Amino acid sequence: MKPSLLTGAALIFTLVGTAHASDLPYYKLTIKNHVYQPSELKVPAGIKFKLLVRNEDATPEEFESTDFNREKIVLPNGTITIFVGPLRAGNYRFFGDFHQATAQGRLIAE
Numbered sequence: 001m002k003p004s005l006l007t008g009a010a011l012i013f014t015l016v017g018t019a020h021a022s023d024l025p026y027y028k029l030t031i032k033n034h035v036y037q038p039s040e041l042k043v044p045a046g047i048k049f050k051l052l053v054r055n056e057d058a059t060p061e062e063f064e065s066t067d068f069n070r071e072k073i074v075l076p077n078g079t080i081t082i083f084v085g086p087l088r089a090g091n092y093r094f095f096g097d098f099h100q101a102t103a104q105g106r107l108i109a110e
Contacts, residue, residue, distance in 0.1 A: 024083075026050040031061050031074065034099035045089040045109040051082040062097035068107070071097075085109075 026049060030037045034057060043049060053063050055074040063080065064071045068087060074080050087109040096103025 024048055024050050026052055026081075029053045029105070030056060031096065031103060032056045034061070034096060034102045036094070036096070036103055036105035039105040040108060041105065042108045042110055043084075043087070046086045048083065048085040051084050051107075052079060053082065054079045059098070061099065061103060063094065064097045065092060065094040067092040067094070070094075 025044070025047070027041055027043055029041065029051060031053065053072075053074055055061050055076060055078055058076050060076055061074045062071065063074055063082065068084055070082050070084065072080050072082060084107070087107070089109050092107040092109065094105050094107065
């Protein structure tokens with residue numbers, strides 16, 4: 001295949017993937033005083049979605065969930081995007097690895 005065709009094909013796949021990711025529903029979590037707000041978040045079962053996590057604290061936090069296998073650092077006053085799902089109906093625990101005593105929450109997939 002000619003290099004220009006490969007480049008064109010790669011561009012098309014990239015644009016299609018980007019458009020798809022932007023169409024996903026999203027849900028917001030905030031970390032403030034080392035606590036997730038809200039601590040329980042209802043999300044749809046069977047659908048992929050984005051979780052936007054904003055850290056309003058002056059220290060970093062590590063968003064972590066062993067239930068849906070995600071782990072990502074959230075810098076102070078920063079926001080991260082985590083792609084989740086699709087999840088089966090049920091409860092999925094998440095926590096702040098740096099402040100486990102207070103930064104606790106769960107997703108409730110319905």
